[in-house]
Amino acid sequence: MEEQYLCKHRASLNILTSKTGPRNYYKGKNCLSTGRHTSKGKYILITEKLAKYVVPDLTGFPLKPYVEHSTPKNIP
Numbered sequence: 001m002e003e004q005y006l007c008k009h010r011a012s013l014n015i016l017t018s019k020t021g022p023r024n025y026y027k028g029k030n031c032l033s034t035g036r037h038t039s040k041g042k043y044i045l046i047t048e049k050l051a052k053y054v055v056p057d058l059t060g061f062p063l064k065p066y067v068e069h070s071t072p073k074n075i076p
Contacts, residue, residue: 018027035045 034049035043
């Protein structure tokens with residue numbers, strides 16, 4: 001009896017996903033909306049809500065963006 005109770009308790013601690021939740025459960029991707037829906041069914045993008053990425057100029061930068069698998073983990 002105790003073993004059966006423990007199994008049910010462990011099962012309730014699982015992460016709730018859209019496949020394990022109710023039929024109408026929609027989890028989403030934890031991101032903000034980028035616009036709004038109109039009454040006619042269209043979607044309007046709001047430029048203030050879009051993500052803005054600031055990338056520095058990397059010309060003449062000595063490092064490369066790729067790290068090989070053969071590099072040692074502990075570099076002195």
